[in-house]
Amino acid sequence: MDERQALDAFAALSQPTRLRILRQLVTAGPDGLAAGVISDAVGASSSNISFHLSHLERAGLIQSRRESRSIIYSAALPALSGLIAFLMRDCCQGHPEVCGPAVTALDSCCTPNEAIVDV
Amino acid sequence: MDERQALDAFAALSQPTRLRILRQLVTAGPDGLAAGVISDAVGASSSNISFHLSHLERAGLIQSRRESRSIIYSAALPALSGLIAFLMRDCCQGHPEVCGPAVTALDSCCTPNEAIVDV
DNA sequence: TCGATTGTTTTATGACTATTGAAATGTCGC
DNA sequence: GCGACATTTCAATAGTCATAAAACAATCGA
DSSP states (O other), X not given: OOXXXXXXXXXXXXSHHHHHHHHHHHHHOTTOEEHHHHHHHHTOOHHHHHHHXXXXXXXXXXXXXXXXXXXXXXXXXXXXXXXXXXXXXXXXXXXXXXXXXXXXXXXXXXXXXXXXXXX | OOHHXXXXXXXXXXXXXXHXXXXXXXXXXXXXXXXXXXXXXXXXXXXXXXXXXXXXHHTTSEEEEEETTEEEEEEOHHHHHHHHHHHHHHHOTTOHHHHHHXXXXXXXXXXXXXOOOOO
């Protein structure tokens, strides 16, 4: 994840609808969701969803594949971890006190037998 | 860090000059830097820097204090760790494989006796 | 204390980009 | 070809960015 990619990713994440889409796709997992399903879940018009999906895909945060009539979108998990890593590299420069609290948050969200708290 | 704050933070970070400013301020630490110093370091006009500084401050990523003739800006480290935590919460939902690589990156950037690799 | 100086912010302008819904177009299975 | 699904294009609105000029705030020397 270089700076250009990170900038695009930040821009993509700075829009409420796109953030909501990404959350849906991360929750859905590798199987992904069809554009129409996303549209229903997020509650926006199909053209609007399409616009934002292409934005997210350009930013490298999601990927798409055709499956018969539907186009299935799924989250690009490596891009997401790359973005988190970029943020840590840029924001931890000599300041572990920035990453410390973040790791605490990590423990409470990624431990397999823990419930998801914040959606 | 709620969603609104995260959206503002992402928007603030999606601009190259602002990202450069933030890096300078994180590197500078709690002492911070005067606006003029930032202007020189980043290589942009003072009015342009002022514009971006106020943007970053509105987003809660930096703070300012007056010191005689200069205004000193410094990074809001809790906001940064909050943003990382938000990203982890949102992107790790049931998918520890996203945060795993991020933590690996953390080890290589926040260990006190490690050199900073990417600036 | 007055005026000059330094440091920073505000304002104004113009170019550019983002966001949106509606309408048009493309793509696939039957 | 028809119908269903998905995407693109279009036009209008709004917001962002960069530049320069002006305004503002704080300090220092005469």
